Amino acid sequence: MTDESNPALNAIYVELAAEIVAAYVSNNSVAASEIASLIETVHTSISNLTQTAKEPEVVPLTPAVSVRKSVTPDYIICLEDGKQFKSLKRHLRTRYDLTPEEYRAKWGLPSDYPMVAPNYAAARSELAKASGLGQLRKTAAAAPVAAKPAAKRRAPAKKS
Known part of the structure; x- marks a missing residue:
């Protein structure tokens, strides 16, 4: 051939x-x-x-749960294995070596598909606000008063 x-x-x-x-x-x-x-x-x-090989048949992916049911208030369900997580990013990286962008592309998810459960995100947001994150620092009420300059010390007189 x-x-x-x-x-x-x-x-x-x-x-x-x-x-x-x-x-x-x-x-x-x-x-x-x-x-x-x-x-x-x-x-x-x-x-x-050099002859072109047959392309492997593309098997349509079937998620463990439907995309609509994968986002609940308290957890996110992984479409790969059906497990529940508050935050999905670490699971995807350690178990499947996927970034959130790759995961979304693989399953045809929109770019705003959450990787964190909504209630968990709200709780973290409240915690951050309570600790003062995201607020400007308050300016000092009054400028500190300048203290009197210290008297200059003279060197002792030379002995001859």
Whole structure:
């Protein structure tokens, strides 16, 4: 099954086959009568490599739960395995080596699909607000009063 429609490509295949056979023969003992069949076999193998392979059938993904049911107030359900999480990002990275963007693309989810349960996000937000995060610092009520400058000390008089 050589590609004789393209002589330039066929010449490349012959050259590659010759190099491979030369390397093989230099390290292995081969009878002289077998070299021609060896070259032909290698050439055929190289030619077959360029033929387009059948693309594997795309099996439609079936999530563990429906996308609509995967987001609940208290947890997010992973579409890969059906487990419940408050935050899905770490599970996806450690178990499936997926980023949130890759996960969304794999399952055809919108870019605003949450990775954190809504109640958990609200609780974290309240905790942050209670600790004062996200607020500007308050300015000092009054500028500190400048203290009197310390008296300059004089060096002791020299003794002669």
